[in-house]
Amino acid sequence: MNPTSRRLLYLLPILLFAGLAAYFLLRLGEHRDPSEIPSPLIDRPAPDFALPGMTAAEPGLARADLARAGGEGKVTIVNFFASWCLPCRAEHPLLSQLAKHPGVALYGILYKDEPAAATEWLKELGDPYAAVGVDAQGRTGIDFGISGVPETFIIDRTGHIRFRQWGPLDQATIDGKLLPLLDELTK
Amino acid sequence: MIVELGHYALILAFAVAMLQSTIPVIGAQRNNARWMAVAKPGAITLFLLIAFAFASLMRAHILSDFSVRNVVENSHSLKPMLYKITGLWGNHEGSLLLWVLILAIYGAAVALFGNRLPTRLKARALGVQAMVALGFLAFMLFTSDPFERMFPAPPDGNDLNPLLQDPGLAFHPPMLYLGYVGFSMAFSFAIAALIEGKVDAAWARWVRPWTLAAWIALTAGIGLGSWWAYYELGWGGWWYWDPVENASFMPWLLGTALLHSAIVVEKRDALKAWCILLAILTFGLSLIGTFLVRSGVLTSVHAFALDPARGIFVLALLVLYVGGALALFAWRAPALKGGGLFQPVSREGALLLNNLLLATACATVFIGTLYPLFLDVTGGGTVSVGPPFYNATFLPVILPMLLLMGVGPLLAWKRADLAGALTRLWIAGVAALAIAALTWWLHQGGPILALVGMAAGSWVAVSVFVELGIRIGIRRNGMATSLRRLFQLPRSAIGMTVAHLGLAIAIFGITGAAAWKEEHVANLAAGQSLDLGAYEFRLDEAKRIDGVNYWAYRGRFTVSRDGETVATLYPERRLYWVQHMPTTEAAIHTNGLADLYAVLGEPDGKGGWTVRLYREPLVALIWGGVLVMVLGGLVSLSDRRYRVGAPAQRRAAIAAARAA
Numbered sequence: 001m002n003p004t005s006r007r008l009l010y011l012l013p014i015l016l017f018a019g020l021a022a023y024f025l026l027r028l029g030e031h032r033d034p035s036e037i038p039s040p041l042i043d044r045p046a047p048d049f050a051l052p053g054m055t056a057a058e059p060g061l062a063r064a065d066l067a068r069a070g071g072e073g074k075v076t077i078v079n080f081f082a083s084w085c086l087p088c089r090a091e092h093p094l095l096s097q098l099a100k101h102p103g104v105a106l107y108g109i110l111y112k113d114e115p116a117a118a119t120e121w122l123k124e125l126g127d128p129y130a131a132v133g134v135d136a137q138g139r140t141g142i143d144f145g146i147s148g149v150p151e152t153f154i155i156d157r158t159g160h161i162r163f164r165q166w167g168p169l170d171q172a173t174i175d176g177k178l179l180p181l182l183d184e185l186t187k
Numbered sequence: 188m189i190v191e192l193g194h195y196a197l198i199l200a201f202a203v204a205m206l207q208s209t210i211p212v213i214g215a216q217r218n219n220a221r222w223m224a225v226a227k228p229g230a231i232t233l234f235l236l237i238a239f240a241f242a243s244l245m246r247a248h249i250l251s252d253f254s255v256r257n258v259v260e261n262s263h264s265l266k267p268m269l270y271k272i273t274g275l276w277g278n279h280e281g282s283l284l285l286w287v288l289i290l291a292i293y294g295a296a297v298a299l300f301g302n303r304l305p306t307r308l309k310a311r312a313l314g315v316q317a318m319v320a321l322g323f324l325a326f327m328l329f330t331s332d333p334f335e336r337m338f339p340a341p342p343d344g345n346d347l348n349p350l351l352q353d354p355g356l357a358f359h360p361p362m363l364y365l366g367y368v369g370f371s372m373a374f375s376f377a378i379a380a381l382i383e384g385k386v387d388a389a390w391a392r393w394v395r396p397w398t399l400a401a402w403i404a405l406t407a408g409i410g411l412g413s414w415w416a417y418y419e420l421g422w423g424g425w426w427y428w429d430p431v432e433n434a435s436f437m438p439w440l441l442g443t444a445l446l447h448s449a450i451v452v453e454k455r456d457a458l459k460a461w462c463i464l465l466a467i468l469t470f471g472l473s474l475i476g477t478f479l480v481r482s483g484v485l486t487s488v489h490a491f492a493l494d495p496a497r498g499i500f501v502l503a504l505l506v507l508y509v510g511g512a513l514a515l516f517a518w519r520a521p522a523l524k525g526g527g528l529f530q531p532v533s534r535e536g537a538l539l540l541n542n543l544l545l546a547t548a549c550a551t552v553f554i555g556t557l558y559p560l561f562l563d564v565t566g567g568g569t570v571s572v573g574p575p576f577y578n579a580t581f582l583p584v585i586l587p588m589l590l591l592m593g594v595g596p597l598l599a600w601k602r603a604d605l606a607g608a609l610t611r612l613w614i615a616g617v618a619a620l621a622i623a624a625l626t627w628w629l630h631q632g633g634p635i636l637a638l639v640g641m642a643a644g645s646w647v648a649v650s651v652f653v654e655l656g657i658r659i660g661i662r663r664n665g666m667a668t669s670l671r672r673l674f675q676l677p678r679s680a681i682g683m684t685v686a687h688l689g690l691a692i693a694i695f696g697i698t699g700a701a702a703w704k705e706e707h708v709a710n711l712a713a714g715q716s717l718d719l720g721a722y723e724f725r726l727d728e729a730k731r732i733d734g735v736n737y738w739a740y741r742g743r744f745t746v747s748r749d750g751e752t753v754a755t756l757y758p759e760r761r762l763y764w765v766q767h768m769p770t771t772e773a774a775i776h777t778n779g780l781a782d783l784y785a786v787l788g789e790p791d792g793k794g795g796w797t798v799r800l801y802r803e804p805l806v807a808l809i810w811g812g813v814l815v816m817v818l819g820g821l822v823s824l825s826d827r828r829y830r831v832g833a834p835a836q837r838r839a840a841i842a843a844a845r846a847a
Contacts, residue, residue, distance in 0.1 A: 003521075010520050013464060014513035017471075021506050027484050027560060028495045028502065 039145055039164035046078070046155050047143035051133025054115040061107055061133030063159070069105040069130075070157040075185045077106045078153045079129075080146055082113040083121035088150045091168035092125050095152075098174065099128040103186040108132040111141050111149050154178070156185045190255055193243025194334035200236035200287075201324040207233060207317035211310035215382075223310035227298040230313045233320065234295035241275075241288050244333055248275050254340035257281055257333045263346035263765055265736045273357035274347040279481060280333035282360060283323065286477075289361075289368040290320045293397065297372060304393055311379035312372070319371055322504040330497050346736065346765035355415035359408060366405025367438045367473035370466075372397040373445060377466035378512055381519045386463060391453035394466070396824060398449060402442045403820035409435050410813035421771035421786040423704065423801035425809065428577050433556040434476030437549050441469040444545040451538050455600060456526025458535065461542055463520060471509040472549075478505050484560065530602040537595035537603075544588040551580040582636070589643045589694070592687060593650030597657065611657065615649035633702055640698030648691035655684050682823025686816050693812025699805025706802075712795045719800045723747050724756075724785060729796055737763040742787040742796065744774065758787040782806050 041047075046063060053060035066076045079095060081088040099106040108129035110118050115134055122129075135141055144153065147166070154163040163181055165173060207229035214222025247255045248271050251264050261278045262271055275281040294316040301309055327333070350356070376394045380386045412432070417425040426432065445465040451458040478484075482498025529535040555572045562570055593615055597608040619642040626633075626641045656662070658680065659672040707719045716725040729742040739761040746754045756774035763770070776783045781804040788797030 007517075007521055010460070011517045013468070014510065014517050017510055017513050020475075021502065021510065023561070024478065024482075024484065024502050024505075025499075028482060028498045 039161070039166075041145055041153075041161045042164065043160055043162070045159050046153070046161055047140070049133070049135075049140040049143060051109065051135055051140060054110065054119055054132055054134055059131065061109065061131045065107065065131060066155055067159055070155075070159055072105075073157065073186075074103055074105040075157060075182055076155045077104060078109060078144075078155060079106065080109045080111045080135075080141060080144070080149050080151045082111050082149050083117040084113060085149045087168035089125065091150055091170070092128075094169045094171065094174060096126055096128040098169075098178070099130075101182060104182060105130050109140060110134045110136075111146070112136065112138045154181060154185070189243045190247055190252070190334055190336070193240040194332070196236045196240040196243070197284075197324065197328060197334070200233055200240065200291075201321065201328060203229060203233050203236060204317045204321040204324055208314050208321055210314075212314035212382075215307045215310040215314070218307075220306070223306050226310045226313040229317065230291075230294040230298035233317060234291040237284075237288050237291045237320075240334075241284055244281065244284060245272065245275055248272065251344070252340075253342070253344055254336055254338065256335040256337040259337055259341055259344045261347050262344040263736065264343050266347060266352065267735060269354070269357060270347055270352045274351065276360045277347055277351040280327070280331045282364075283327050283331055284333050285361060285364055286368055287320055287323050287327070289364045290316065290323065290371055293369055293372045293401075294320070297397065301393070305389065307383060308376070308379050308390065308393070311382055312375040315375035315378045316371060319375070319508060322507065326497075326500050326504065330500055346763065349737070349761070349763040349766060349768045349770045350419065352736075352763075353415065353419060355411055355419070359411045359415060362404055362411055363408030363435055366401050366403075366408050366442075367435065367470075367476070369397065369401025369404055370438060370442055370445075370470045370473055372401065373466040374470035374508075374512065377463045378515065381463060381512075381515050384519060384522060386452065386459040386523050388453050388456060391449045391462065392828070395446070395449045395453070398442065398446055398466075399820055399824050402439070402446055403817055403824065405435065405439050405442060406813060406820065407817050409439060410810055410817070413813075414810050417806070418773055418775055419770070421773045421799065423706065423773075423784050423799075423803055425700070425806070428552075428555065428573055430556050431476070431480050433552050434472070434479055437552050437556075438469050438472045438476070440545050440549040440552070441465055441472060444542045444549075445469055447538050447541055451535050455529065455535055457529060458539060458542070459523045459525065460520045461539070463523070464516060465542070465546075467509070467512045467516060471505075471512070472553075474505050474509055478502060479556075527601065529600070532598070532605045533603045534595065534598040534600045537591060537598050541588065541591060541595065544584055544591070548581055548584045548588070551584060552577070555580070578636075586639065586643060589647055592690075593646050596654045596683070596687075597650075612650050612653055615646050615653055618649040619643070619646040621645075630703060637698055637702030640694060640702065644691045644694035644698065647694065648688060651684055651687045651691065677828075678826040679823045679828070682819045682821075682826070684819070685822055686819025689812045689815030689817075689819055691812070692808050692815055696805045696808030696810075696812055700803050700809065703804045704801060707800045709798060710791060710795045711798050717798065717800060719783075719802055721748055722753065722783065722802065724798075724800050726796065726798065729787060729790075732759075734761065736765065737761045739772075740787060740790065740796075742774075742785075742798075744785045746776065746783055746785075754783060756783070756785045758785045760787045760789075777807050779807055780805065 046066060048063050050062035050064075051060050066078070069076050077098060095106065098104060106129055108131075110132055112135070118132075118134075122132075133140070144151070150165075150168050152165040152169060153161050156162050162185065163177070165178075169178070207226070210222050211226035211229065214220070214225065244255075244257065246252075247258050248262055249268070251258065251262060251271065253259050257275075257278065257280055261274050261281070266274065276285045294313055297304070297309070297316075298313060304312075373394055376390065376397070380390050409432075412435070413425045416427070417423070445462065448458050448462040448465055452462050478498070478501045481501055483495055484498065527535070555576050558572050558576075559570050593612060594605070594608055597611060598605070622645040623638045623642040626638050630637065655673075656669075658676065659669045661669045664672070705720050707717055709717055711717055711726045713726055713728050716723050718724075723746070725745045725747070727743040727745055729740050732739050732741050739759045741757055741759045744756040744758070745752055746756060754776035756776060758774040759772040761770050761772060762768070771786050771788070773784055773786045775785075781802060784801040784803060786799040786801075788799060790796055
């Protein structure tokens with residue numbers, strides 16, 4: 001090995017380290033929360049699903065309903081909830097407010113819960129949903145990539161997911177992110 | 188008052204470190220004996236000051252002095268005394284104090300016991316050690332002060348994370364730090380050698396004991412952590428390739444390579460640049476690990492919750508030490524004169540290959556750990572890297588190394604007869620195939636890797652004995668002569684035998700636990716039974732009990748096989764009141780060959796319990812093997828050579844005495 005390439009070989013460790021250090025500096029500058037996991041479904045079409053209603057009389061919820069609402073010019077909000085979920089109770093009044101927004105159709109998916117318990121829960125708190133689908137096994141939840149309840153998805157008129165809220169909605173997120181997004185999607 | 192004295196001691200230590208990192212080093216450059224002589228008292232003073240600071244914080248924890256912020260954030264009056272003591276290092280500031288204490292301990296040890304070290308080497312090494320301490324003392328004093336007071340003092344503290352209130356975990360940090368902070372000494376010696384421009388057999392002889400001590404501690408520390416994860420986390424697993432687990436494993440891999448390279452430098456004056464680079468990188472990885480854990484860049488169960496501002500400080504330290512060292516390496520290492528030449532097939536060649544394989548293994552772990560971060564920044568999305576990746580990349584590198592481990596010790600220096608060595612290992616090959624066949628017969632339909640693992644373990648174990656046999660001449664001499672020679676073997680040789688054997692045992696354990704683990708998760712009510720293989724687990728009852736700083740549900744399982752009771756297990760699900768944190772206390776029964784493991788999960792509110800049952804064959808061998816490796820290292824460390832010193836100096840002393 002000639003002396004020049006030998007010297008270059010000795011330079012390799014410091015060069016690699018310099019790259020690593022630059023990368024670490026970049027990461028530190030980002031101020032990202034490492035536990036924040038973005039949804040891989042953003043800008044993708046909503047997954048296909050067809051769920052039964054809470055009682056035999058109710059029609060349930062399917063992706064076709066989302067498409068139909070989109071066709072009518074509405075932005076759909078799909079909210080995964082359960083009666084055993086305390087944060088769902090906390091976000092409920094905010095959801096009810098959102099449902100009143102013109103150009104919005106709010107749908108609910110009951111996740112791993114008993115329809116009877118949920119009916120009681122909705123009777124107590126009020127039912128803001130245009131329709132509710134029952135995901136007893138959690139398969140649809142898996143398709144949407146949720147890791148718990150509540151999670152809320154905003155789906156535009158073309159059926160693509162535009163926003164995912166992990167955990168309960170709060171007023172700050174609604175004012176800061178949701179409402180501007182809704183304005184943009186209903187333009 | 189004592190806390191303020193401790194704080195002052197730390198500031199004084201900072202000042203001493205400033206002096207210690209300049210005066211001896213300049214003295215060595217100018218060959219000024221008096222300036223170089225500052226190194227020994229400097230290192231000892233540094234140690235005494237930091238020890239005092241540590242003791243004063245320890246006193247605050249023991250007395251539950253809630254006017255000290257560190258005690259408030261991590262302790263509670265009801266916490267058991269053992270955890271009041273060990274809670275000192277269960278948080279960022281306290282663990283940093285432990286870090287610098289161990290840096291200082293190694294420095295003082297070299298100062299006290301390194302009397303026959305060449306003066307210039309000693310002065311420079313201790314100077315560099317003090318430079319590292321300086322950086323971390325600055326980090327503590329300016330951003331992470333453990334001595335901060337809190338007024339008004341709250342009536343009680345926030346309690347220590349319940350996961351840390353555990354005997355295994357209490358001692359895991361000090362052991363680990365003795366390990367990867369201990370590699371700082373090898374780092375300091377390497378920098379000293381680069382400044383000197385000379386790496387010789389004497390240097391390698393001096394570096395080995397400190398590197399070996401650090402390696403022993405790191406092996407023990409990783410073993411403790413793994414054992415703790417097994418019995419505490421409640422999933423029957425013992426290694427998760429968690430970023431911080433990897434951060435301790437990577438220095439171990441390179442540290443092992445360093446230990447082996449030092450042999451070549453000592454015996455044959457070759458592989459010098461490798462040795463220096465490994466010494467720099469081993470400690471460098473320790474520093475990178477420190478950065479990853481404390482900067483907030485990674486999520487991990489281990490990560491201290493920190494802000495990026497502190498992260499920048501650690502990154503600066505990292506760039507200063509590792510960047511500085513690697514720059515020095517690029518500049519000075521090419522001038523290191525290579526020594527003995529050797530053929531590719533030789534013991535040196537085998538050790539070089541060993542280095543390459545261990546370094547590659549380390550690189551795969553490094554890539555796996557940082558890959559999610561790299562991908563994130565380049566917009567590739569979020570991925571998690573887990574066992575499938577490491578099985579696909581790490582195992583294919585380690586398996587050839589295990590093969591090599593059997594052959595290497597049988598190869599001669601400079602030029603070896605590979606065919607001859609392999610022929611002598613025929614019995615190891617036969618044993619490996621036999622064990623593989625036995626495994627296949629016992630566990631038909633099991634994973635192929637199990638066969639490979641058992642074969643690899645047998646190969647290493649038997650070849651270790653073959654090598655021992657050849658060394659004591661068991662074929663040529665009679666039993667008496669061979670036994671005599673066995674007891675006359677240098678301890679480093681016995682240490683090698685024992686340590687390699689320990690690894691083989693651990694491999695059996697790893698293979699068994701990974702390949703033949705049985706598990707069953709279900710919902711059980713009191714009185715119901717669940718089958719796991721040949722065993723029946725019956726949940727007799729689950730009742731509520733109260734502990735010192737927690738309350739718990741305790742279940743009682745009766746485990747039977749073929750109708751006969753084998754064990755009674757008492758798993759608990761605890762809730763620590765102050766931190767509102769639940770922990771599982773798994774109940775484990777071991778008969779040495781397999782573990783029966785029961786975990787009590789959530790109650791479903793209707794009298795039923797989620798229970799997790801595991802049977803883990805051979806898992807105890809993992810920690811048994813680690814223990815044997817540690818033992819091998821200790822035996823090697825007790826070798827007379829390290830206490831007597833380099834022979835050249837003694838001969839010179841005798842010659843001088845004769846001349847006088």
